[in-house]
Amino acid sequence: MNKEKLQPIRFKEARDYTDMTQTDIENIIGLSRTSISHHESKFVPKPNVHYVLFLAEKGINPQWLICNSEEMLSSKASNNISVKEVEELKKENISLKNELNALRKEMKEQSQDFLAMIHRLSGKQSGHKHAANQNYKKNSFDLAYAPATIN
The missing domain is CATH 1.10.260 (434 Repressor (Amino-terminal Domain))
Structure with a gap:
């Protein structure tokens, strides 16, 4: 050389x-x-x-x-990209991961709230259904023994 x-x-x-x-x-x-x-x-x-x-x-x-x-x-x-660009991308990646984790946590909390609301509503509705069924049975019983009216 x-x-x-x-x-x-x-x-x-x-x-x-x-x-x-x-x-x-x-x-x-x-x-x-x-x-x-x-x-x-x-x-x-x-x-x-x-x-x-x-x-x-x-x-x-x-x-x-x-x-x-x-x-x-x-x-x-x-x-090729420079080392500084790689470091910036790593920082951005970490930031995006943190943001994604925060969104996942928020979504999980909202899902739990939504499921609790559905559970509360289904409990009230089944209570209403039960009462409606009782009224229907009671009314059916009453009708069964009511005198028939023929016009």
Whole structure:
């Protein structure tokens, strides 16, 4: 590999594109910040393969990093999102889950109230039905023994 081909600044540009700090990358791939800094500021005869692969996963064209090709982004780069965007989506997801749980709780309480109301109403109606049945039997009995009137 020729020194003129490898441009250290491209590693910095690539990291900036991913919207990550050196510490973020250190925590993810285990490469020290010193090593990351060397990749970004001076010639490194053999770039760390994990760093190159990590950037490639983020949509950076490895050929651009190492061989000075013209296209920084690989063809799949449009599908990648930054770590900050992922964190924002996680927060939004947690917020939506909390909102969903609150709605479920409210719905459960309303369902319980509705079932209690139905139970109360069915108890009153069965009481009314029972009274109506008693009146019907009583009236039927009375009619059975009432004198027949023929006109």
